[in-house]
Amino acid sequence: MSIQTPLETIDAVLARNLDNPTRLIQILREIQEALGWLSPEVLAIVARGIRLPLARVKGVAGFYSFFHTQPMGRYRVLWSDNVTDRMLGSTDLMSEMCKKLWLEPGRVSEDGLASVATTSCTGMCDQGPAILVNYRAITRLNSQRVTHIVDLIRSNTPLTDWPTEFFQIDDNIRRRDILLGNSIQRGDALRSATQQSPLAILEEIKRSSLRGRGGAGFSTGLKLEACRNARGSGSNPEHYVICNADEGEPGTFKDRVLLTTQADLVFEGMTVAAYVVGARRGFLYLRGEYRYLLDSLEAVLSRRRADRLLGHNILEKDGFDFDIEIHLGAGAYICGEESALIESLEGKRGIPRIRPPFPVTHGYLNQPTSVNNVETLAAAALISVKGGDWFRTIGTAKSSGTKVLSISGDCDRPGIYEYPFGVTVAEVLADCGAELSKTQAVQISGPSGICISAEEFKRRIGFEDLPTAGAFMVFNTQRDMFEVAHNFSHFFAHESCGFCTPCRVGTTLLKNCMDKIEAGHGSEYDINEIFKINRLLQTASHCGLGHTACNPMFDTLQKFKPAYERRLKSLAFEPAFDLDETLSQARQMTGRDDAAAHLESNAEENS
Amino acid sequence: MNKKIKVATTSLAGCFGCHMSFLDIDERLLELLELIEFDRSPLTDIKICGPCDVGIIEGGVCNAENVHVLREFRKNCKILVAIGACAINGGLPAQRNQLDLRDILEEVYHTSVGLAQGSDIPNDPELPLPLNKVHPIHEVVKIDYFLPGCPPPADAIWKFLTDLIAGRTPKLGHGLLHYD
Numbered sequence: 001m002s003i004q005t006p007l008e009t010i011d012a013v014l015a016r017n018l019d020n021p022t023r024l025i026q027i028l029r030e031i032q033e034a035l036g037w038l039s040p041e042v043l044a045i046v047a048r049g050i051r052l053p054l055a056r057v058k059g060v061a062g063f064y065s066f067f068h069t070q071p072m073g074r075y076r077v078l079w080s081d082n083v084t085d086r087m088l089g090s091t092d093l094m095s096e097m098c099k100k101l102w103l104e105p106g107r108v109s110e111d112g113l114a115s116v117a118t119t120s121c122t123g124m125c126d127q128g129p130a131i132l133v134n135y136r137a138i139t140r141l142n143s144q145r146v147t148h149i150v151d152l153i154r155s156n157t158p159l160t161d162w163p164t165e166f167f168q169i170d171d172n173i174r175r176r177d178i179l180l181g182n183s184i185q186r187g188d189a190l191r192s193a194t195q196q197s198p199l200a201i202l203e204e205i206k207r208s209s210l211r212g213r214g215g216a217g218f219s220t221g222l223k224l225e226a227c228r229n230a231r232g233s234g235s236n237p238e239h240y241v242i243c244n245a246d247e248g249e250p251g252t253f254k255d256r257v258l259l260t261t262q263a264d265l266v267f268e269g270m271t272v273a274a275y276v277v278g279a280r281r282g283f284l285y286l287r288g289e290y291r292y293l294l295d296s297l298e299a300v301l302s303r304r305r306a307d308r309l310l311g312h313n314i315l316e317k318d319g320f321d322f323d324i325e326i327h328l329g330a331g332a333y334i335c336g337e338e339s340a341l342i343e344s345l346e347g348k349r350g351i352p353r354i355r356p357p358f359p360v361t362h363g364y365l366n367q368p369t370s371v372n373n374v375e376t377l378a379a380a381a382l383i384s385v386k387g388g389d390w391f392r393t394i395g396t397a398k399s400s401g402t403k404v405l406s407i408s409g410d411c412d413r414p415g416i417y418e419y420p421f422g423v424t425v426a427e428v429l430a431d432c433g434a435e436l437s438k439t440q441a442v443q444i445s446g447p448s449g450i451c452i453s454a455e456e457f458k459r460r461i462g463f464e465d466l467p468t469a470g471a472f473m474v475f476n477t478q479r480d481m482f483e484v485a486h487n488f489s490h491f492f493a494h495e496s497c498g499f500c501t502p503c504r505v506g507t508t509l510l511k512n513c514m515d516k517i518e519a520g521h522g523s524e525y526d527i528n529e530i531f532k533i534n535r536l537l538q539t540a541s542h543c544g545l546g547h548t549a550c551n552p553m554f555d556t557l558q559k560f561k562p563a564y565e566r567r568l569k570s571l572a573f574e575p576a577f578d579l580d581e582t583l584s585q586a587r588q589m590t591g592r593d594d595a596a597a598h599l600e601s602n603a604e605e606n607s
Numbered sequence: 608m609n610k611k612i613k614v615a616t617t618s619l620a621g622c623f624g625c626h627m628s629f630l631d632i633d634e635r636l637l638e639l640l641e642l643i644e645f646d647r648s649p650l651t652d653i654k655i656c657g658p659c660d661v662g663i664i665e666g667g668v669c670n671a672e673n674v675h676v677l678r679e680f681r682k683n684c685k686i687l688v689a690i691g692a693c694a695i696n697g698g699l700p701a702q703r704n705q706l707d708l709r710d711i712l713e714e715v716y717h718t719s720v721g722l723a724q725g726s727d728i729p730n731d732p733e734l735p736l737p738l739n740k741v742h743p744i745h746e747v748v749k750i751d752y753f754l755p756g757c758p759p760p761a762d763a764i765w766k767f768l769t770d771l772i773a774g775r776t777p778k779l780g781h782g783l784l785h786y787d
Contacts, residue, residue: 525749 009034010042014049021050022365024060024347028067029288029328033135037068056348063349063497065119065331066135066288075114075153080130082121082250083487084408084473090129093141094118100150114153120333120491121250122289125408125473126172126415134159135291138166167292171257172415175431177402178394179258179378180418182265187309189268189381190275194317198276202228205276205380207388209400214244214336214373215445215469217399220380223370226360228277230368240369241274241282243377246341248287248333249446250491251471254404255374257416259286259293262378263300267324269377271310272384274322277370282324285341288331297326333495337543338371339363340497351499352543375404375470395421399462407432409474410439417472421462429457434474441481441560446471447488448548451481451555481560482517482567488552489514496545503546506537510550522568527557612772613659615646615684619673620700620741621666623649624758625691629663631761639765642772646683659684661771664750667697668742672735681748686771689750690764692757692786694743701741708739752777755786 004012013030017023027046032038038061047057061067068076079085079094098105098116108115124130127139133149136159145166152162173180193201206221232238243266247255258266270282286293301324304310314320332350334340339353342364363369372380379401383391392400399421405428408414412433419428425442436457443451444461445468452459452466459465475484493511498504510533513526534550541547557564579599587597618626626649632639647656656662662684668674681687692698703711716728744750754767754777763783770777 022347073108073115077116078119078132080122081118084125085128123253174415175417177418189384193384204388208383208391213375217463227370230361232367239279240364241279242371243284246287246336248336251473253406254470265378269381284326288329334497405472407472410476426457440477441475443473453559482563485552485556492549500542502540611644614661615659616648616663619666620669625665628758666693670735688752690754
């Protein structure tokens with residue numbers, strides 16, 4: 001390989017992306033992978049190349065956590081900062097690493113060698129503590145591994161020469177059901193679909209009562225139907241299918257495993273969806289943390305093209321053209337929201353759009369677009385083979401099929417568990433080896449979901465009771481539930497996209513309240529503030545991030561209030577009556593007026 | 608309720624700009640004086656605040672004296688209002704929060720050019736000690752209402768006070784609520 005100058009590298013990246021401004025995120029990522037960071041000069045060249053204002057390009061580069069407009073060192077170490085990583089000791093290990101590298105967290109070493117910082121959950125909760133080194137995932141950190149990594153960094157060893165076991169990522173599938181245990185051959189779902197009309201397949205999916213697996217649970221059949229019926233607009237009307245693999249909710253890692261073990265089924269589901277809505281192009285939006293999956297997924301796509309399962313006239317069916325592109329995110333939780341994801345796909349900052357109109361009518365490039373979760377699309381492929389009636393027999397009345405849970409935290413066997421809907425939390429806890437009597441809480445569906453306490457372990461996973469995108473974090477009785485909520489408050493403050501004031505300011509106010517209580521300076525006043533900010537976020541913020549940002553505080557304040565109270569400095573309270581006045585008759589009768597014959601009306605006033 | 612409402616005002620680490628804006632309610636001040644009576648305030652020259660209904664604080668907390676005054680107000684006022692950017696966020700004086708106070712004192716009294724021979728950091732007990740950082744007032748005492756702006760326009764102050772005096776929860780509508 002000849003050595004390219006930076007300019008040649010940029011030109012090559014721009015050429016590969018056809019100078020297409022909608023590919024800006026991919027362009028910046030590829031350039032950064034080659035050059036290490038995005039200097040002002042680089043951004044100027046990119047802006048000229050794709051004919052966008054420099055401010056737009058700078059705005060995008062500044063928005064995503066994984067883009068750097070300042071040099072970050074040859075080794076960029078990011079510690080996953082989910083509460084499950086912390087429970088496995090990530091905080092101490094990170095300070096150990098910093099100490100050994102003579103580094104302050106967040107700062108680049110003076111010789112430009114390395115930087116160490118934290119990042120939001122990287123989706124390795126079942127094998128943490130986890131880090132990203134130059135955006136490659138390393139799991140199961142311990143003191144020994146930290147020492148080894150520090151040596152490798154100090155000796156300037158290229159990442160490609162690091163021990164391969166560092167980069168080993170386990171699937172940890174512990175329970176399989178219809179999805180993870182399927183015996184479908186590659187192409188089966190598509191053959192079954194193309195033998196029927198798109199409308200017939202749509203009917204099957206509607207009959208299956210399949211609902212979205214990303215958490216919200218909207219009917220997949222209705223979504224596909226709405227998208228199919230919507231007309232494209234402009235000179236180049238199109239329909240699009242997008243697979244949302246921006247699995248950012250802390251504690252969720254089931255899409256990672258689905259894309260590792262069932263990539264064909266997922267792509268097949270996308271192709272079936274494309275057949276239904278009449279799309280010719282689809283996108284897989286893969287979170288930047290899963291960069292390591294890119295090559296294997298591209299290989300799966302190539303094989304599918306070779307087998308005529310993608311491309312022109314798929315399975316010899318005239319006019320059935322469809323292909324899939326993979327777009328990588330760059331470290332923004334908000335891009336899991338479908339309209340923010342579409343903005344990101346269009347090469348913009350990931351800011352949620354005003355809805356309606358919904359993506360099914362005005363999505364990617366303002367054309368009808370169906371955005372579905374990875375697991376939903378895999379289930380759609382299953383339904384295409386086995387039929388909607390079969391699918392409906394599994395699960396409960398309003399939640400058909402199965403749910404893949406990603407379990408982490410205090411249990412013996414963290415990993416991936418697939419259950420028919422309707423399973424109780426207690427059954428899941430028993431299976432993953434979490435002793436009921438020693439478990440105090442489970443965070444279902446991540447920080448934006450719900451925290452349930454031991455009395456609620458009989459509740460069931462399903463849209464009727466506990467809807468979930470998959471995260472299932474277990475906390476034993478030794479854990480401090482305030483610390484859990486405190487960690488989540490920092491997560492939301494970091495991930496707020498900054499577009500609307502209630503969320504941008506509100507999430508930081510929440511974080512400040514939690515920091516104040518953590519430091520032992522809190523009072524009942526701060527608890528009230530949390531409830532006030534919750535109401536504000538619920539009513540005034542632009543999207544779901546703001547609406548749910550206070551959930552962890554709200555739930556733990558309801559269910560684990562003593563964890564807060566023991567940190568409060570004062571529990572200010574005013575007596576309901578004048579205490580001194582209640583001694584007046586006795587004073588009168590005894591004739592006393594000494595100090596002991598009086599009561600302060602408010603004991604705190606003197607403090 | 609015929610009793611006049613007692614109001615106290617003061618400026619901590621502020622520029623008195625909010626007070627000037629208050630004066631900009633112009634002739635409405637006479638109307639206001641029918642309803643209120645000033646306690647400690649630059650308008651009365653009363654030095655110590657007595658029991659009041661409303662206290663209005665401009666400026667953030669930058670030194671020990673500010674803390675004492677703020678506490679005196681909190682103790683005496685049923686309703687305490689933070690007025691202006693400095694009281695709410697620290698404002699301009701908080702620009703020094705980027706720097707270490709020790710470096711600032713060193714620079715100002717020792718190393719900067721043009722200082723008299725033998726200049727030293729003043730240590731007269733008459734002078735209140737500066738705090739390590741400038742804080743917004745709600746980090747020190749409980750604040751009941753926030754009136755933003757730099758300064759808030761006279762109309763906002765008027766609307767705010769008349770609401771408060773009438774017993775309505777103050778609401779600043781469009782055009783009155785702004786942060787610059």
